[in-house]
Amino acid sequence: MSANVVDIAWRVGGPQGKGVDTAAGVFGRAAAAGGFFVFGRREYYSNIMGRHSYFDIRVATHPVAVHRNPVDILVTFETETLVRHALAVAAGGLLLHDAGAADVPIDRMVFLDPPLQEALVSHLEEAGLPPTTAGLLEAARRRGVTVLSVPYGELAEHLTSTLGASRARAERMINTVAVALSGALLQYDPELIKKGVALTFGSSPMTELNQQAVDLAYAYARETWDLEALPLRLAPRAERPVRLFLSGTQAVAMGKLAAGIAFQSYYPISPATDESVYLERHATVPTVDGGTSSVLVWQTEDELAAVATASGAALTGARSATATSGPGLSLMTEGLGWAGINEVPLVVTIYQRGGPATGLPTRSEQGDLLFAAHAGHGEFPRFVLASGDVAEAFVDAAQAFNYAERYQTVVIHLLDKTLASTLQTVDPFDTSQLSIDRGLVAEPAENGAWPGGFPRFRPTESGISPRPLLGQPGGMHWLTGAEHSEVGRVTEDPTTREQQMEKRMRKLEVAAREIPAEEKLQVYGDPDAAFTVLSWGSTKGAILEATQRLAAEGVQVRHLQIRMLWPFPAQELAPFLATAQPLVVVETNYSGQMARLLTQETGTKPDHLVVKYNGRPIAVNELLEAMRAILAGKAGPRYVIRNPFE
Amino acid sequence: MSVATVTVKDFQVDYPNDWCPGCGDFGILNALQQALAGLGLRPHEVAVFGGIGCSGKTQYYVNAYDIHTLHGRVLPYAIGAKLANPALTVIAVGGDGDGMAIGAGHFVNAGRGNLDLTYILFNNEVYGLTKGQASPTLPLGAQTKSLPEPTIQSGINPLMLAMASGYTWIGRGYAFDIRGLVRLIQQAIRHPGLAFLEVLQPCPTYNNLHTKAWFAGKDRGGLPRYAPLEPSYDPVILPGTDEATLQARMAAFIAEATRSEEPIRTGVFWENRAVPSLGERLVQRLPNYLSEPPAKKAVADGHGRPVVDLEPLLAEVAIR
Numbered sequence A: 001m002s003a004n005v006v007d008i009a010w011r012v013g014g015p016q017g018k019g020v021d022t023a024a025g026v027f028g029r030a031a032a033a034g035g036f037f038v039f040g041r042r043e044y045y046s047n048i049m050g051r052h053s054y055f056d057i058r059v060a061t062h063p064v065a066v067h068r069n070p071v072d073i074l075v076t077f078e079t080e081t082l083v084r085h086a087l088a089v090a091a092g093g094l095l096l097h098d099a100g101a102a103d104v105p106i107d108r109m110v111f112l113d114p115p116l117q118e119a120l121v122s123h124l125e126e127a128g129l130p131p132t133t134a135g136l137l138e139a140a141r142r143r144g145v146t147v148l149s150v151p152y153g154e155l156a157e158h159l160t161s162t163l164g165a166s167r168a169r170a171e172r173m174i175n176t177v178a179v180a181l182s183g184a185l186l187q188y189d190p191e192l193i194k195k196g197v198a199l200t201f202g203s204s205p206m207t208e209l210n211q212q213a214v215d216l217a218y219a220y221a222r223e224t225w226d227l228e229a230l231p232l233r234l235a236p237r238a239e240r241p242v243r244l245f246l247s248g249t250q251a252v253a254m255g256k257l258a259a260g261i262a263f264q265s266y267y268p269i270s271p272a273t274d275e276s277v278y279l280e281r282h283a284t285v286p287t288v289d290g291g292t293s294s295v296l297v298w299q300t301e302d303e304l305a306a307v308a309t310a311s312g313a314a315l316t317g318a319r320s321a322t323a324t325s326g327p328g329l330s331l332m333t334e335g336l337g338w339a340g341i342n343e344v345p346l347v348v349t350i351y352q353r354g355g356p357a358t359g360l361p362t363r364s365e366q367g368d369l370l371f372a373a374h375a376g377h378g379e380f381p382r383f384v385l386a387s388g389d390v391a392e393a394f395v396d397a398a399q400a401f402n403y404a405e406r407y408q409t410v411v412i413h414l415l416d417k418t419l420a421s422t423l424q425t426v427d428p429f430d431t432s433q434l435s436i437d438r439g440l441v442a443e444p445a446e447n448g449a450w451p452g453g454f455p456r457f458r459p460t461e462s463g464i465s466p467r468p469l470l471g472q473p474g475g476m477h478w479l480t481g482a483e484h485s486e487v488g489r490v491t492e493d494p495t496t497r498e499q500q501m502e503k504r505m506r507k508l509e510v511a512a513r514e515i516p517a518e519e520k521l522q523v524y525g526d527p528d529a530a531f532t533v534l535s536w537g538s539t540k541g542a543i544l545e546a547t548q549r550l551a552a553e554g555v556q557v558r559h560l561q562i563r564m565l566w567p568f569p570a571q572e573l574a575p576f577l578a579t580a581q582p583l584v585v586v587e588t589n590y591s592g593q594m595a596r597l598l599t600q601e602t603g604t605k606p607d608h609l610v611v612k613y614n615g616r617p618i619a620v621n622e623l624l625e626a627m628r629a630i631l632a633g634k635a636g637p638r639y640v641i642r643n644p645f646e
Numbered sequence B: 001m002s003v004a005t006v007t008v009k010d011f012q013v014d015y016p017n018d019w020c021p022g023c024g025d026f027g028i029l030n031a032l033q034q035a036l037a038g039l040g041l042r043p044h045e046v047a048v049f050g051g052i053g054c055s056g057k058t059q060y061y062v063n064a065y066d067i068h069t070l071h072g073r074v075l076p077y078a079i080g081a082k083l084a085n086p087a088l089t090v091i092a093v094g095g096d097g098d099g100m101a102i103g104a105g106h107f108v109n110a111g112r113g114n115l116d117l118t119y120i121l122f123n124n125e126v127y128g129l130t131k132g133q134a135s136p137t138l139p140l141g142a143q144t145k146s147l148p149e150p151t152i153q154s155g156i157n158p159l160m161l162a163m164a165s166g167y168t169w170i171g172r173g174y175a176f177d178i179r180g181l182v183r184l185i186q187q188a189i190r191h192p193g194l195a196f197l198e199v200l201q202p203c204p205t206y207n208n209l210h211t212k213a214w215f216a217g218k219d220r221g222g223l224p225r226y227a228p229l230e231p232s233y234d235p236v237i238l239p240g241t242d243e244a245t246l247q248a249r250m251a252a253f254i255a256e257a258t259r260s261e262e263p264i265r266t267g268v269f270w271e272n273r274a275v276p277s278l279g280e281r282l283v284q285r286l287p288n289y290l291s292e293p294p295a296k297k298a299v300a301d302g303h304g305r306p307v308v309d310l311e312p313l314l315a316e317v318a319i320r
Helices: A020-033 A079-088 A114-126 A133-142 A152-163 A167-185 A190-201 A206-224 A248-258 A273-281 A303-315 A326-341 A369-374 A390-407 A417-421 A494-514 A537-552 A570-579 A593-602 A620-631 B024-038 B055-061 B074-084 B096-102 B104-110 B158-165 B178-190 B212-216 B243-258 B278-285 B311-317
Strands: A007-015 A037-043 A052-060 A071-075 A089-098 A146-150 A243-247 A263-266 A284-286 A292-294 A296-299 A320-324 A346-352 A382-386 A410-416 A423-426 A478-480 A521-525 A532-536 A558-562 A564-566 A583-587 A608-611 A638-640 B046-050 B065-068 B089-095 B118-123 B169-174 B195-200 B226-228 B264-272
Touching: A007 A020, A007 A079, A007 A167, A020 A037, A020 A052, A020 A167, A020 A190, A020 A243, A020 A423, A037 A417, A052 A079, A071 A079, A071 A167, A079 A089, A079 A114, A079 A133, A089 A133, A089 A167, A114 A133, A133 A146, A146 A167, A152 A167, A152 A206, A167 A190, A167 A206, A190 A206, A243 A248, A243 B311, A248 A273, A248 A346, A248 A390, A248 A410, A248 A417, A248 B311, A263 A273, A263 A303, A263 B074, A273 A296, A284 B311, A296 B074, A303 A320, A303 A326, A303 A346, A303 B074, A303 B104, A320 A326, A326 A346, A326 A369, A326 A410, A346 A390, A346 A417, A369 A382, A369 A410, A369 A564, A369 A593, A382 A390, A390 A410, A390 A423, A390 A494, A410 A417, A410 A537, A417 A537, A521 A537, A521 A570, A532 A537, A532 A570, A532 A593, A537 A558, A537 A583, A537 A620, A558 A570, A564 A593, A570 A593, A583 A593, A583 A620, A608 A620, A620 A638, B024 B055, B024 B089, B024 B118, B024 B178, B024 B195, B046 B055, B046 B074, B055 B065, B055 B089, B065 B074, B074 B089, B074 B096, B074 B104, B074 B118, B089 B096, B096 B104, B096 B118, B096 B158, B104 B158, B118 B178, B158 B169, B158 B195, B158 B243, B158 B264, B169 B178, B178 B195, B178 B264, B243 B264
Parallel strands: A007 A071, A071 A089, A089 A146, A263 A296, A263 A320, A320 A346, A346 A410, A382 A410, A478 B065, A532 A558, A532 A583, A583 A608, A608 A638, B046 B065, B046 B089, B089 B118, B118 B195, B169 B195, B226 B264
Antiparallel strands: A007 A052, A037 A052, A037 A423, A243 A423, A284 A292, A382 A564, A521 A558, B169 B264
8 A cells, every 4th residue: 555545444332322423423524624535334223322333434545435344443442342343453453442441251241142252252262362351452462453451431530630521521522532542543633633523513512622632632642652653644635625524314315405305204213214304403494596495394103194295295296205214115105006106206215224024223234125116016107216325315315306206106215224324525515416307297277177177197108297286276186096087087997097007107118218327327447347246225335446446456347336226227237238247246135136126127147146134234345355256266156245243 | 267156066076976875975075065165265275185985985076186095094195285285275084994993093193283174084883885894983782784793892982082182173963964064064174273073974885773764863753863062062272271161171072072872962072272283383493384385395496406505504514
């Protein structure tokens, strides 16, 4: 690695509710303030307080969109984080742990699941080390990790005596101290850590107190450790363009606001709720002409009501959406069909999590693609989009409304828990690059123009017919979940049924023809390479980086990312599939759901399916390993990425 | 164009009706059309949402914006439309199975909002369209003619559930007391909050217990089994009503809503004007809610570009 290239992976862990997220936010913003690209990955339990959570912040001189193992710096405050992550620290890395913590045998740690306990114990036994926390620290030292004992208790007392902070406040500020110690160990500019504090705490009085804690931590580090002897450095970059640092849920919410969302319904569910809460907090925003613009965010009693209220609002002309995850989509299914047969423009944002049933509520999985593509009894047109990163989440969230209104049907926007909680630096969103397509809205005449009812569902060549909005004079028609005539009258007439079915389904054929290829499919890496990786959604970052790493080694890879999964872009894929050798599909689910769609729609089967279904996203090193195994001819048709330590 | 007077004809539709002869739905439909015309509403200003079942076809026969929703979901669809376009007059209609069974969660939660719409529950105690199974309002032990055994579950009292849920206007009518029903529907629509009107209704095909003749008291010399609340009954709660009065009115409500003696009371059981409507609450939250409601929100400029200025939001997450 050249001297100018920086790529540091930093991990902090601790009990949920103790400030791990805040610490990661401070470190990430401090790094971003120094001009670095930053990627953050959050892992947490379905629990309010106490269970283990951790946050990876990756800091680099190049754009990063994925986490990696091993990490370079591990910050721990207590035994559980130490035990779970000590093995994840790279040779030459740093490990901070509580100097006051007792040595605990791993088999006494009831908070660890048995498979992890066994994996840790056997690892230490093989190394001839005791199966305890001391053994893990010794293993780290032998691996070339610098283990630093931090007297957190004394430092907290110091915060109390020096800054006058209460004991409780001092204990919370230990997070900031640990971030600052990390900065000091990297010899990073303390002013930038303080900037990270200010950006995180805002105008609260906590900012100043925490900034004082930063100084105190830097002083402690300089007094205590020989910083010059430590291997890692982080020097601020000369160029520091303005970037955003935000999560996937925030990006989706901003995309919806930019698109003019007027109504959002939701029922609380992990990991989707953050988006709706953000929208409600930012319900009124300014307009470019100095006015204001609002979105009505409506919390319903369940997801059945969420999809129904959003549909009811859409009928009046409001750009309407709802957001949920897999279990909510299960309940919304009936409403998708209703919107489909009534040609209602409806955006449904899905943050996939581990399923089925309650599954892994706070872990990630690309498990709902086939469900999204098929959800609902009977047949109706729908779109399924999937974003690959935070920037795409913004654009797709806005674009979803255009598809919904242009084609007057349901648009499902798929994301996942990984993207929901990813924090990433991106270039500032440019709303002037977005366009708005409201589709065909009728301008009915005054009363009496359409004595038999407005022909809302009159078949047309495109299948799209003008849509009057509830309340418009002269636009009256009937809407029904039953099959209907062109004015919306219930009918079971065979000919009308055929006409209406064909009218609705024709919209998808038209969409497949008129939507530009680049909105459906993106090509990265070497477009002429035979080695082809096909993906959708949040695996994008890992594949992009693995592709770049292999290219640096002289191996050319072509990466195709499908953005529109339904209608499936079979035609756009065809030339690539014809020349793919081998064809590799990467997904974070068990069965390769996109690979199944691919085979169904193109007849092509991938040569290799790389999957991970432990609920955690694929790390770049894991994917590289898989791709190298494929290149070496050592991978079978199914390659499962496993990692017991996540 | 001169503004013509609205008549009941304006709300009528020439469309074949497939209810059974003698169905109570006819009385309710007739009353609804008269009520809407009598209020001077123009058809396009009205949206009638229906559930699933025979009652859910009511809006087929009303000249207005008519939306036939899903089983049990009539309230959420209606709520979405009313929230997005507060200028609409929104009526939701549905049966006792639709509202008290599959849609009961929506019925209860709708009460929390006090949104200005009217929900008319057609209560005939059976699932007619699926051929007469027991509905959640059929009393324990009753055996209508399709039932192989008397029902083994108790019936729900819709008025009590409405009260517990927070409905601010609660009434009950009878399907063939059309004059009374017109008045009740009009009062419900005029009420500036969430109104619930239960309409007792014979099902001539499947409910052989509570028939038109039974309601009319044919078996007891023509003394009807329904009668208006006594003139002394006062359902009104005003802003500032003291706690003792409130408690007394609630006690009277419970007594009338649950009385087992005949006659069954009809009329306005509850009219709470002390609770702000949801629209008023939303205006506090979203200052331009009424001037630019979701249905009328400006989204794009003349060039198809977004009109929203995201700058303050971007600034919150910008690293400068």
